Amino acid sequence: MVKVFVPCDSSALSLGADRTAKTIVVEAQKRGVEIELVRNGSRGLFWLEPMVEVTTDKGRVAYAPVQPKDVPSLFDADFLNGGAHPLNLGLTEALPWLKKQQRLTFARVGIADPVSLDDYLAHDGYKGLKNALKMTGAEIVKAVTDSGLRGRGGAAFPTGIKWNTVLGCESDQKYIVCNADEGDSGTYSDRMIMEDDPFVLIEGMTIAGIAVGATQGYIYLRSEYPHALKTLNEAINKAEAAGYLGEKICGSNHTFDLEVRRAAGAYVCGEETSLLESLEGKRGLVRFKPPLPAIEGLFGKPTVVNNVISLATVPIILDKGAAFYANYGMGRSRGTLPIQLAGNLKHTGLVELAFGATLRELLYDFGGGSASGRPIRAVQVGGPLGAYLPESQFDTPLDYEEFTKIWAVLGHGGIVAFDDTVDMAKMARYAFEFCAIESCGKCTPCRIGSIRGAEVIDKIVTGKDHAKNIQLVRDLSDTMLNGSLCALGGMTPYPVLSALNHFAEDFKPRDFGLQNKKVAA
Amino acid sequence: MTTALSTEELTKIEAHITAHKHMPGALLPLLHAIQDDIGWISEEAYLPISKALALSVAEVHGVVTFYHHFRRHPAGRHVLQVCRAESCQAMGAEKLEAHVKSTLGVDYHQTTKDGAITLEPVYCLGNCACSPAVMMDDEVYGRMDNQKMAELISEARGA
Numbered sequence A: 001m002v003k004v005f006v007p008c009d010s011s012a013l014s015l016g017a018d019r020t021a022k023t024i025v026v027e028a029q030k031r032g033v034e035i036e037l038v039r040n041g042s043r044g045l046f047w048l049e050p051m052v053e054v055t056t057d058k059g060r061v062a063y064a065p066v067q068p069k070d071v072p073s074l075f076d077a078d079f080l081n082g083g084a085h086p087l088n089l090g091l092t093e094a095l096p097w098l099k100k101q102q103r104l105t106f107a108r109v110g111i112a113d114p115v116s117l118d119d120y121l122a123h124d125g126y127k128g129l130k131n132a133l134k135m136t137g138a139e140i141v142k143a144v145t146d147s148g149l150r151g152r153g154g155a156a157f158p159t160g161i162k163w164n165t166v167l168g169c170e171s172d173q174k175y176i177v178c179n180a181d182e183g184d185s186g187t188y189s190d191r192m193i194m195e196d197d198p199f200v201l202i203e204g205m206t207i208a209g210i211a212v213g214a215t216q217g218y219i220y221l222r223s224e225y226p227h228a229l230k231t232l233n234e235a236i237n238k239a240e241a242a243g244y245l246g247e248k249i250c251g252s253n254h255t256f257d258l259e260v261r262r263a264a265g266a267y268v269c270g271e272e273t274s275l276l277e278s279l280e281g282k283r284g285l286v287r288f289k290p291p292l293p294a295i296e297g298l299f300g301k302p303t304v305v306n307n308v309i310s311l312a313t314v315p316i317i318l319d320k321g322a323a324f325y326a327n328y329g330m331g332r333s334r335g336t337l338p339i340q341l342a343g344n345l346k347h348t349g350l351v352e353l354a355f356g357a358t359l360r361e362l363l364y365d366f367g368g369g370s371a372s373g374r375p376i377r378a379v380q381v382g383g384p385l386g387a388y389l390p391e392s393q394f395d396t397p398l399d400y401e402e403f404t405k406i407w408a409v410l411g412h413g414g415i416v417a418f419d420d421t422v423d424m425a426k427m428a429r430y431a432f433e434f435c436a437i438e439s440c441g442k443c444t445p446c447r448i449g450s451i452r453g454a455e456v457i458d459k460i461v462t463g464k465d466h467a468k469n470i471q472l473v474r475d476l477s478d479t480m481l482n483g484s485l486c487a488l489g490g491m492t493p494y495p496v497l498s499a500l501n502h503f504a505e506d507f508k509p510r511d512f513g514l515q516n517k518k519v520a521a
Numbered sequence B: 001m002t003t004a005l006s007t008e009e010l011t012k013i014e015a016h017i018t019a020h021k022h023m024p025g026a027l028l029p030l031l032h033a034i035q036d037d038i039g040w041i042s043e044e045a046y047l048p049i050s051k052a053l054a055l056s057v058a059e060v061h062g063v064v065t066f067y068h069h070f071r072r073h074p075a076g077r078h079v080l081q082v083c084r085a086e087s088c089q090a091m092g093a094e095k096l097e098a099h100v101k102s103t104l105g106v107d108y109h110q111t112t113k114d115g116a117i118t119l120e121p122v123y124c125l126g127n128c129a130c131s132p133a134v135m136m137d138d139e140v141y142g143r144m145d146n147q148k149m150a151e152l153i154s155e156a157r158g159a
């Protein structure tokens, strides 16, 4: 029987994948053709969703984007046997967008039914765990350290070193906490892993638990991801039933239980200590460090807090070896980064590449330039606390240290493009506004400075005491950079000052009829 | 305006408290369960919650108000969240936002007169590859324009 794949990823659903799937089933019945419908994850070519694939002798053939109205003509064109049709894109694996990638963490994403454990096992699933079960905790930690993996949640701290601290703590209870709060605009790789290959995250957390001696794991999932919640819970139940979670994992003496906890819409709860407070049932106020969460984390116990992508990368490291993973990348940025193309780009989607590709390659070779057809003027990398980069910086390679050199961050790997209609003073104002809305309130520069900052930008664009107010934004930013407990207040100056420094022309007084004559541009 | 809970709702809250009170870090899961069931968190729930979890009423109140997700007033039959974050802004979210507000005749955190839709801002739905994005209840919609928005709204009003 021909297998027909229609993604169940929520971005594909947001473009009508359910309707497409339903129409295909109804049309097949009407024509008396038998098909097997599989709801797979997304391949990550979101400008082409809903993407329908069919199995043929030569491999899977893609048709995209398929709306319900296209379905009868697809049947007429014998798409079940890979027939010619204007939407026929040829073999999926041969699509340049996919061929040019190095998918390690995302190796399985889009291929199979996300909640089928059999599919997972058939595509190298749980091989990493099998190896880990033959190793000591210290050996597992060493493999992760040697792989060069650094935290993909933003701070890029070496994962192995964090694990080693937890391993070295004596405690009756330790925890593995997965940070699935993914609050950064322009990012969705965590969501894709959880919806499209949830077992890889479960496997990664299980390996982490075995490595450091933790028996309980929590996934702190943002409340905006109801589909991920459903998929994770289904996958956790299946893993438990098959002996991959719970007591005596795969017949060993290891125990690891896993539970999903829903966040409640506070961006700051993505910060690891705020997250722990939230998991404990409190307001998400950021904690002072030290103590490090690795030493005194959840309920005061040693805790590994890692991003979804960091944890989901562990299985392939344990399967193929530390050297295999470390062979990808440049400088101190080893391995691959799942990059998320977003905003005003023709081709948005998930691109996993070894570190080192330039922003320009991503924006133009993968992204195809702007969606509007206008020039790309500014790009924000690394979420709402990331700097805005002008065209002169598009040749920067994606590498943690190279980005630090230009006062920018890679963060969680989100790239948001803006065309030349963007108003950078407005974006700077928005950065302050966002900080004010999301501040946990503990530090004055963050809580008050951000509100003040938004007001000052309003004055700047209306021309009130222009030079003085520009200086005020710089001073405020300085105070926030130096006087904030966490990166929400501490990094809001990145988008603000990069906008001001690279796009100064947008901060000239405008003619609102209020303009101060003395400083008229 | 305060809305009193019905006896049935109070019984439901008691049941959620009983089901959750022994969990480590029970408060957030409990508040979620109550809001999923009843639609909002009434102050009437604070006292029984605080007793069961050995917290003060002020602490419960502090948690409910800290998180944007928890609502302290009943919502409309549907909740429409419009994404205001950067990727969606790059694709015209601001215009969409203005259009939605004028179509519904409400601002953020308000409910339409017919009680059909409560409008909320949201900061990223993870659908940035299909900006601008919105969420109606638990379903996300991408590449929204005024036309698609109108269909979504009229569907919600009908249901």
Ligand SMILES: Cc1cc2nc3c(=O)[nH]c(=O)nc-3n(C[C@H](O)[C@H](O)[C@H](O)COP(=O)(O)O)c2cc1C
Residues within 6 Å of the ligand: A150, A151, A152, A153, A154, A155, A156, A157, A159, A179, A180, A181, A182, A183, A184, A267, A268, A269, A270, A271, A272, A273, A305, A306, A307, A308, A310, A311, A486, A487, A488
């Ligand atoms: C305001 C703020 C928000 C954050 N949000 C997230 C998030 O949503 N997801 C995440 O993994 N890390 C986030 N982080 C980073 C975490 O504090 C922490 O570094 C990370 O979870 C550690 O995991 P990793 O080492 O695997 O990256 C945030 C940090 C700050 C300051």
Ligand code: SF4
Residues within 6 Å of the ligand: A268, A286, A438, A439, A440, A441, A442, A443, A444, A446, A447, A484, A485, A486, A487, A488, A489, A490
């Ligand atoms: S910088 Fe802001 S969010 Fe971070 S701890 Fe201080 S007040 Fe809270």
Ligand code: FES
Residues within 6 Å of the ligand: A185, A186, A187, B083, B084, B085, B086, B087, B088, B089, B123, B124, B125, B126, B127, B128, B131, B132, B133
């Ligand atoms: S910025 Fe709107 S969905 Fe991410």
